[in-house]
Amino acid sequence: MEAKKKSTRSSNSKRQFQKLLANKLSLVGFIILVVITLMCTFAFLLTKWDPSFIDMSLRYAEPSSEHILGCDQSGRDVWARVLYGGRISIAIGIVCSVLANVLGAAVGCVSGYYGGKLDQALVFVKEIFGCFPTTMIVLVVMGLSGQGVLVMCTIFVLTGWPSTMSYVRSRMLSLKTETFVENLRSTGVGSISIMFRHLLPNTLGVFIINITTNIGGYVLSEAGLSFLGLGVPKGIPTWGNMLNAARSFTVMSEHPLLWIIPGIAVSLFALGAHFLGDGLRDVFDVKTED
Amino acid sequence: MDTQNTILQIDHLKTRFKVGKKTVYAVNDVNLSVARGHVQGIVGESGCGKSVTMRTVLQLLSPNAYIAGGDILFAPEPGGDAIDLAKMDRYGEEMRAIRGQKIAMIFQNPMASLNPVYTIGSQIMENLLLHEKVDKEEAKKRIINLLAELGIPEPEQRYNEYPHQFSGGMKQRVMIAIAMICNPGLLIADEPTTALDVTIQAQILRLMLELREHHGTSVIIVTHNMGIIAEYCDDVAVMYMGRVVESGTVRQIFQNPQHPYTRALVRCVPVPGMPKTNDLETISGSTPDASIAFDHCEFEPRCKFATEACRKGFPQAVECEPGHMVSCFARGGQS
Numbered sequence: 001m002e003a004k005k006k007s008t009r010s011s012n013s014k015r016q017f018q019k020l021l022a023n024k025l026s027l028v029g030f031i032i033l034v035v036i037t038l039m040c041t042f043a044f045l046l047t048k049w050d051p052s053f054i055d056m057s058l059r060y061a062e063p064s065s066e067h068i069l070g071c072d073q074s075g076r077d078v079w080a081r082v083l084y085g086g087r088i089s090i091a092i093g094i095v096c097s098v099l100a101n102v103l104g105a106a107v108g109c110v111s112g113y114y115g116g117k118l119d120q121a122l123v124f125v126k127e128i129f130g131c132f133p134t135t136m137i138v139l140v141v142m143g144l145s146g147q148g149v150l151v152m153c154t155i156f157v158l159t160g161w162p163s164t165m166s167y168v169r170s171r172m173l174s175l176k177t178e179t180f181v182e183n184l185r186s187t188g189v190g191s192i193s194i195m196f197r198h199l200l201p202n203t204l205g206v207f208i209i210n211i212t213t214n215i216g217g218y219v220l221s222e223a224g225l226s227f228l229g230l231g232v233p234k235g236i237p238t239w240g241n242m243l244n245a246a247r248s249f250t251v252m253s254e255h256p257l258l259w260i261i262p263g264i265a266v267s268l269f270a271l272g273a274h275f276l277g278d279g280l281r282d283v284f285d286v287k288t289e290d
Numbered sequence: 291m292d293t294q295n296t297i298l299q300i301d302h303l304k305t306r307f308k309v310g311k312k313t314v315y316a317v318n319d320v321n322l323s324v325a326r327g328h329v330q331g332i333v334g335e336s337g338c339g340k341s342v343t344m345r346t347v348l349q350l351l352s353p354n355a356y357i358a359g360g361d362i363l364f365a366p367e368p369g370g371d372a373i374d375l376a377k378m379d380r381y382g383e384e385m386r387a388i389r390g391q392k393i394a395m396i397f398q399n400p401m402a403s404l405n406p407v408y409t410i411g412s413q414i415m416e417n418l419l420l421h422e423k424v425d426k427e428e429a430k431k432r433i434i435n436l437l438a439e440l441g442i443p444e445p446e447q448r449y450n451e452y453p454h455q456f457s458g459g460m461k462q463r464v465m466i467a468i469a470m471i472c473n474p475g476l477l478i479a480d481e482p483t484t485a486l487d488v489t490i491q492a493q494i495l496r497l498m499l500e501l502r503e504h505h506g507t508s509v510i511i512v513t514h515n516m517g518i519i520a521e522y523c524d525d526v527a528v529m530y531m532g533r534v535v536e537s538g539t540v541r542q543i544f545q546n547p548q549h550p551y552t553r554a555l556v557r558c559v560p561v562p563g564m565p566k567t568n569d570l571e572t573i574s575g576s577t578p579d580a581s582i583a584f585d586h587c588e589f590e591p592r593c594k595f596a597t598e599a600c601r602k603g604f605p606q607a608v609e610c611e612p613g614h615m616v617s618c619f620a621r622g623g624q625s
Contacts, residue, residue, distance in 0.1 A: 179402040185350055186397075187390030187417040187468060191381075201407040 019283045026279020032272030036265065040086035049077035051084040051237045060255055072245060072258055082261050085237035090215075090269070092149065092222050092232075096156040097214035103157060104164025105200065105207055111165070112172025113195045123169070130162030138225055147233045152225065156218055164210050171203045205284025209277050216273025223266045239266045291323075291372050293365035297476055297508045298324040298347070303360035303376065305339075305346045305532075312581045316342040318532035318588075320360070321607065324476070324525075326368060329502060329509045331523030331540070333516060333555070337577060339532035340512045344478050348389050349380040366392050366475050391421040394469035398481040400462035404453035410464045411449035418471045436467050439504075440497060459490035463497070470501060477501070478510045483518070495522045516559045520544060528552045531577065531588035534607075538614035548616040550593050587619065595620045 058075035069078040111122040137155050184194050225231035226240025239262040246259035291299045305317035317339045324330045332340050362375040378385045397403050414433045437445035440463045483491035501507055519526050527537040536549040547553045557571040575592040590600040605623030607615040617623055
């Protein structure tokens with residue numbers, strides 16, 4: 001009986017996982033994400049160099065057995081910088097994406113469930129936050145307050161939640177009229193519990209898809225803003241900062257590894273996130289269920 | 291009220307809905323009393339206020355609905371005190387403690403009545419843990435026992451399955467399990483079998499009778515199917531336009547219907563063995579708009595026996611034989 005129980009339990013998630021595996025592109029995306037994230041997390045196993053260690057004698061050093069991808073303009077190991085820089089970039093992507101989506105889902109949930117005046121007010125707030133272009137706000141705020149990871153992440157979250165909020169809200173509007181909600185009420189379950197414990201999990205699919213695709217998006221945004229010198233402060237190695245440091249014409253033409261490597265890292269990661277997000281969409285979309 | 295023999299007594303209940311500037315008079319002066327341990331049927335056509343009356347009992351009303359008057363006296367214990375549900379705060383702790391524990395309700399559409407993302411076990415467990423302090427192991431045992439009692443095969447395995455793995459009839463059994471897990475004194479079934487096919491209907495209804503036998507639960511079955519009433523109920527109340535026009539035992543209502551509406555209803559139903567050439571009787575006209583407040587008997591426009599008195603006021607209920615109440619001027623009712 002015990003074994004039987006297990007088999008029925010896992011059949012659902014197993015089938016979903018198989019569906020994901022069947023989509024080759026999303027599988028590739030998934031592998032790319034996992035490999036890059038693992039490499040960055042365990043960077044200390046893959047390189048012995050400190051990403052901030054400066055050795056001016058190795059300025060623009062060519063790849064060698066010691067420095068497999070050479071060194072940058074300050075003689076810092078490029079391979080180490082890509083790995084350690086990825087930590088910050090990926091962390092920013094994950095944290096911002098999760099926070100923005102959680103905030104969006106929570107607000108959307110309350111807004112859609114209660115409806116009425118509260119809903120109108122929250123939708124209004126959402127419209128305000130949603131209509132500002134992220135880059136413009138970053139430009140203005142960074143200009144006023146100076147660079148900072150926290151400032152950038154705050155802006156990402158504040159401009160990122162509206163899309164999730166709209167989706168969760170619209171799902172709530174239809175979910176709250178389902179009979180099971182009435183049934184829950186008839187057994188004395190409270191509103192908060194109905195909202196967050198029962199209705200919100202029904203939107204989980206899109207929540208996961210959004211988080212995945214947004215991670216790629218925020219890694220890309222971070223790189224873009226840092227490249228413009230508006231993102232993470234220069235001292236911290238990130239993929240964007242590496243690109244920023246490599247933007248002079250001489251570096252571009254004579255030391256292509258300095259920009260190709262972080263460029264590939266950013267592109268691969270963002271691409272992986274999009275592929276995976278696309279695959280997850282197929283997995284969670286009940287309408288494509290065969 | 292006699293709490294020894296009566297579990298629920300509804301007196302002069304009025305429920306209204308505010309729709310824009312209009313008011314919909316959904317329940318107008320319902321008087322009903324449910325005997326302890328009996329199966330009470332409530333019958334009437336669509337829109338006559340059956341469901342709204344039942345929802346009012348648990349105050350499961352939409353925000354634009356309100357109780358305009360009347361009492362809902364509920365006595366959970368025989369001989370104990372009766373509490374007035376109509377006076378409770380709709381969102382209050384008291385009301386929520388009664389829902390699911392003392393009075394449970396099952397709905398029409400079992401297909402959509404379960405949350406698709408949780409296993410049925412956890413959904414039954416939720417109701418149990420909400421109202422009773424039991425540890426999870428014991429709760430699980432109780433749930434599996436109840437599932438077995440409700441005729442769900444392999445309950446240990448089914449406990450961990452999701453709603454989409456259940457058929458309609460099985461889902462309705464799960465709904466009954468959720469309703470019955472806390473052993474409520476009163477089970478309200480709002481058209482419990484409308485969405486099910488006929489064989490499953492019979493199984494589900496028979497199951498409710500068994501529950502009554504084993505747990506002593508009083509049951510209210512809301513339906514528009516006269517066959518279900520005749521087969522499974524002890525008592526029946528006939529509703530028309532938010533009013534109980536006639537009530538009594540099933541035998542009284544079917545063999546000696548007094549109100550013109552009840553008479554017409556009983557004759558609308560085909561009976562086996564009836565000559566093929568016979569036309570079924572229909573009730574002429576249609577139900578009036580519920581947003582217009584009536585100042586006289588609501589059935590008068592469709593009634594063959596309407597007299598001048600019927601256009602002047604509402605008939606009070608009179609007892610035409612012991613336990614058989616009818617509200618009609620033609621049957622001796624006074625306004």
